[in-house]
Amino acid sequence: MLCLTGASGVGKTFGVEAVLAGHPAHRVCMISLPSRPAPADLRAAFHHALDLPGSPPDDPGVCDAAVLDVLGAGPRIVVVDEAHQLSPAAFEYLRYLYDSLPDGLCTVLIAGERGERVLRETPMLGTRAALWREIRPLDADLVPLAARRLHPLWQQAAAAQLRRLDGRFARGRLRRWALLTHHARRIRSTASAGCREWIEQIVARMDDGSIR
Known part of the structure; x- marks a missing residue:
């Protein structure tokens, strides 16, 4: 997991998208979420971002199995913008996906300057965040x-x-x-x-x- 932080407007999302432009599109999974998303919102976001057919299943277990099946089929880079808005339960859902895959899940969490403390205080990131990077305004x-x-x-x-x-x-x-x-x-x-x-x-x- 990579945690990317920085002040508003410095180009965090732009920078990530610029880097990911060099990767095959099917390897990238951009997650778009409402404010304060619950695990159900994450499931629905993954379902749509991975181009799974139909609507997200009502049964969480069925939905998770489908998501994990696609994520486990090949290397993926999952990007979650505004990650500081995630609830503890939503963070736990990301932990569940990460721990359920044999090779983990490359996940980029983008947070604003004021949201960095939220990420640093999230227990599940303590042993899973391999890198922290801050984007600063241009010199x-x-x-x-x-x-x-x-x-x-x-x-x-x-x-x-x-x-x-x-x-x-x-x-x-x-x-x-x-x-x-x-x-x-x-x-x-x-x-x-x-x-x-x-x-x-x-x-x-x-x-x-x-x-x-």
């Missing part, structure tokens, strides 16, 4: 490279301009850079000015509260 020196890779719109922007935008608004967080890019595309599509001028328009919108 200022990495911002120009990251912004230019995020979208070609930033290719011609000077490094100093990108660091200025980051310091004023994004603060190293990928989600905020995505928002900046959204606004920049709208401004750039209607402006004939050069790069420096439309970046100044973005800064002006920050000052008047149009970009939050």
Whole structure:
């Protein structure tokens, strides 16, 4: 099991999906859950994520047998986002799946910065979490490279301009850079000015509260 933590918007889920893009799609199982899911929600989520036919069986034992049969057929990477919202019973269900498979189950648990304590205080992770990693906001020196890779719109922007935008608004967080890019595309599509001028328009919108 891998526990991945970090502040909101730093790119935890994006980073995991980028890594998993290099794996065959059928090896990846992304679990989407409601807030405070119960074991029944987990069973249903696994049933759908594994493309099992029909609706999840009402009998928990039948549902678990089908899920384990597919998970045991070959290596899988299970990703659970917002894992700090899992109840103790839901964590126990993950433990049950992990312990029921001969080779365990590669499981990535993603939690926000405030949710790290929840994961660290979960007993079942004490002996099963092989790795803990924290994703931090980008250092200022990495911002120009990251912004230019995020979208070609930033290719011609000077490094100093990108660091200025980051310091004023994004603060190293990928989600905020995505928002900046959204606004920049709208401004750039209607402006004939050069790069420096439309970046100044973005800064002006920050000052008047149009970009939050």
